[in-house]
Every structure is written in C-alpha cells, then in structure tokens.
Amino acid sequence: MGFDIRPAIAVTMGDPAGIGPEIIVKSMARREILASCRPVIIGDRSVLQRAIDLLAADLRITTVEEMPDRDPASGELYLKPLSDLAPQDMEYGKPTAAGGDAVFRYITEAARLCLKGEVDAMATAPINKEAMNAAGHHYPGHTELLAELTGTDNFVMMLAGSRLRVTLVTIHEALADVPRLVTFDKVLATIRTTNGDLARYFTPRPRLAVLALNPHCGEGGMFGNEDQDIIRPAVEAARSEGIDATGPLSADTLFHLAVKGDYDAVICMYHDQGLIPLKLLHFDDGVNVTLGLPIIRTSVDHGTAYNLAGKGIASEESMVAAIKMAAEMAVVRQTRKA
Ligand SMILES: NC(=O)c1ccc[n+]([C@@H]2O[C@H](COP(=O)([O-])OP(=O)(O)OC[C@H]3O[C@@H](n4cnc5c(N)ncnc54)[C@H](O)[C@@H]3O)[C@@H](O)[C@H]2O)c1
Numbered sequence: 381m382g383f384d385i386r387p388a389i390a391v392t393m394g395d396p397a398g399i400g401p402e403i404i405v406k407s408m409a410r411r412e413i414l415a416s417c418r419p420v421i422i423g424d425r426s427v428l429q430r431a432i433d434l435l436a437a438d439l440r441i442t443t444v445e446e447m448p449d450r451d452p453a454s455g456e457l458y459l460k461p462l463s464d465l466a467p468q469d470m471e472y473g474k475p476t477a478a479g480g481d482a483v484f485r486y487i488t489e490a491a492r493l494c495l496k497g498e499v500d501a502m503a504t505a506p507i508n509k510e511a512m513n514a515a516g517h518h519y520p521g522h523t524e525l526l527a528e529l530t531g532t533d534n535f536v537m538m539l540a541g542s543r544l545r546v547t548l549v550t551i552h553e554a555l556a557d558v559p560r561l562v563t564f565d566k567v568l569a570t571i572r573t574t575n576g577d578l579a580r581y582f583t584p585r586p587r588l589a590v591l592a593l594n595p596h597c598g599e600g601g602m603f604g605n606e607d608q609d610i611i612r613p614a615v616e617a618a619r620s621e622g623i624d625a626t627g628p629l630s631a632d633t634l635f636h637l638a639v640k641g642d643y644d645a646v647i648c649m650y651h652d653q654g655l656i657p658l659k660l661l662h663f664d665d666g667v668n669v670t671l672g673l674p675i676i677r678t679s680v681d682h683g684t685a686y687n688l689a690g691k692g693i694a695s696e697e698s699m700v701a702a703i704k705m706a707a708e709m710a711v712v713r714q715t716r717k718a
C-alpha cells in the first residue's frame with residue numbers, strides 16, 4: 381500500500397544570496413516534480429517571488445501555515461514563510477548573518493515537520509555554512525545540525541548517482557585530523573549505517589567496498605598502519621555480523637570497479653576521497669542523502685554558486701533529483717509500514 385495522495389516534501393530554500401531559490405523555482409516548473417510529490421517550500425516570500433520573476437516562471441505563491449492535504453493546483457507553489465528578509469540580506473552573492481539565521485530556521489522547521497509526520501521527507505537547497513555560523517549556529521553543515529535535531533549519534537553522509545554511491549567515515553574535517561578520527565568504532569558504525577539504510581531504501585543486500593586510507597592499503601606498513609590495524613578489523617567485524625563488506629581496498633582502482641557494478645556503495649575515509657569521483661561523474665544529478673536519521677533528508681550535491689546567482693542559468697538537475705529521491709524514499713518507507 382502506498383500513499384493516498386503524493387508524499388509531502390518540505391523543500392528548504394537555502395541561502396537567499398545563492399542559487400537555491402532559482403533552482404527550486406526551476407524544479408517546481410518541471411512536471412515530474414508535481415507528478416511525484418506535494419512540495420512545500422520553507423523560505424522567504426520576497427526571495428522566492430524574485431526568483432519567479434527572474435525566470436518569468438508561470439507560478440504563483442500560496443502561503444500556508446500547515447501542509448495542505450490536497451495537491452497544489454497547476455502553477456501553485458506552497459510556501460511556508462519563516463523569514464521576511466530585508467533587501468540588503470538578499471543581495472545576490474552577498475551572504476549575511478541574517479540570511480544564515482533564516483536558513484537555520486528553515487532547516488529546523490523542516491526537521492520538525494518531518495519528526496511530527498506533517499511532511500514525509502525534506503530536501504534541502506544549498507546553504508553557506510559560514511553565514512549560518514556567523515548567525516551563531518555553530519554547525520559544519522545540514523548533516524550535523526539534523527543529527528542534533530533528531531538526536532542521532534550514528535549518521536552518515538551519502539552522495540548518490542545512478543553509477544556510484546559513496547558514504548563517508550569522516551565528513552567536514554580538516555585533512556590533518558582525519559587519521560586520528562578514523563577509528564575502529566567509527567568505521568564499523570559507518571559500515572552498519574550504510575548497510576542498514578541502503579537495505580531499507582535502495583537495495584536489499586548491499587555489496588559494500590571499504591576503502592583504505594593510505595596508498596596501496598599502506599603497503600604492509602610502509603605508508604601507514606591504519607589500513608591493517610583499524611580498517612581491516614572493522615570490516616571483519618562487519619562481516620561477522622553478516623554484512624557483505626569487503627576491504628580495505630586501494631582507493632585508486634576501486635572506483636573503476638564500483639562504477640562497473642561490482643559494489644552498491646563505496647565507504648570512503650574522508651570527504652574528498654569520495655566526493656571527487658562522485659562529482660566527476662554526477663555533478664549535474666547527484667544527490668546528498670543523510671543516512672541513519674529517523675527522518676528522510678536529501679539535498680543537492682553542490683553549493684551556493686554565488687558566481688551564478690541571479691543569472692537564471694544554474695542547473696536544477698540535482699535539486700530535481702533530490703526532491704524525487706526524497707519522494708521515492710518516502711514511498712518505500714510507507715510501503716514497508718503497510
Ligand atoms: N548542500 C549544501 O548546502 C552545500 C553543498 C556544497 C557546498 N555548500 C556551500 O556552498 C558554498 C560554495 O561552495 P563551493 O564554491 O565549494 O561549491 P559550489 O558547488 O557552490 O560551486 C563550485 C562550482 O560549481 C558551479 N555550480 C554549483 N552548482 C551549480 C549548478 N546548480 N549549476 C551549474 N553550476 C553549478 C559553481 O558555479 C562553481 O563554479 C560554501 O559555503 C559551501 O559550504 C553547500
């Protein structure tokens with residue numbers, strides 16, 4: 381049994397100075413979005429209207445307090461307004477603390493709506509983390525903020541495209557800190573969470589590749605001991621729990637095999653180990669998914685792109701893919717419950 385009506389998806393507007401509002405408007409003009417879900421934007425009326433005007437989109441805003449239990453009419457855009465930004469706080473390419481505070485409220489409200497079951501999932505447009513921190517909200521990104529809001533200890537960042545999925549053991553960390561943060565517990569927790577949520581939403585028995593930290597898996601200790609001393613035991617522990625994990629595997633060749641189809645996801649030790657190959661293949665349509673949360677959250681795989689903001693030329697493909705994936709995950713969850 382699926383939904384009686386399409387799943388409700390809260391779409392947070394992202395940094396008002398970036399491309400978020402315009403890629404949302406472009407996405408909402410796409411037939412496939414309304415065919416898959418009932419979106420409600422959490423954001424700012426003036427900023428959204430500016431994006432509609434910029435793109436000359438045939439859309440009109442309906443302000444809502446609660447998620448309506450009917451599909452929007454053709455061209456109707458549901459907006460839950462949470463800010464009323466002044467002109468100086470919505471200038472293209474100029475992030476401000478007021479904008480950073482607004483995005484914090486959009487994300488917090490979307491998470492609350494998900495936790496209360498008023499919407500089925502959330503999809504986020506890009507934020508500027510520096511602006512959010514300047515407003516006093518000290519989080520490296522959405523992922524860590526949502527983990528705190530939902531009381532989640534074991535959360536994992538996944539970026540996914542049709543050819544490759546990567547998950548990360550460490551996320552927004554200085555590279556110099558990574559070796560210290562790659563611990564047995566963290567690697568094992570990442571494998572478990574990746575396995576659990578991939579099985580729940582994407583593929584019944586995930587085949588997981590676990591990458592080495594060092595070149596050639598440390599070459600017997602010549603280039604580091606983490607692979608043999610930490611990652612290998614964590615993979616063995618996961619295998620003893622019945623998880624189909626293999627590793628540590630040399631990162632340089634592994635992506636070639638994963639893209640050929642040998643693995644359903646690649647577990648990477650640090651941000652750019654995974655995100656460089658992912659964005660190389662899927663910059664246009666990749667989706668960022670936070671695994672391990674009690675709610676469904678997806679996002680674009682790119683940032684605020686200030687160099688494009690206000691020009692109307694930024695691609696909406698990743699936003700479209702993120703909203704559609706959130707809706708698909710909500711349907712899978714609903715079907716499982718029934
Ligand atoms: N999900 C998120 O909220 C998220 C993700 C990544 C980066 N960020 C934030 O965004 C800000 C800028 O980061 P950055 O410069 O590293 O990355 P960025 O993704 O904003 O820009 C990198 C390059 O990609 C281009 N680009 C990005 N999105 C595009 C799109 N939709 N269509 C066409 N071209 C696009 C930009 O023009 C730029 O040349 C930072 O504050 C960063 O923290 C947020």
Ligand SMILES: N[C@H](C(=O)O)[C@H](O)COP(=O)(O)O
Nearest residue numbers: 521522523524668679681682
């Ligand atoms: N690491 C992500 C990327 O490069 O796409 C990005 O920073 C998003 O992080 P949050 O989803 O935590 O904001």
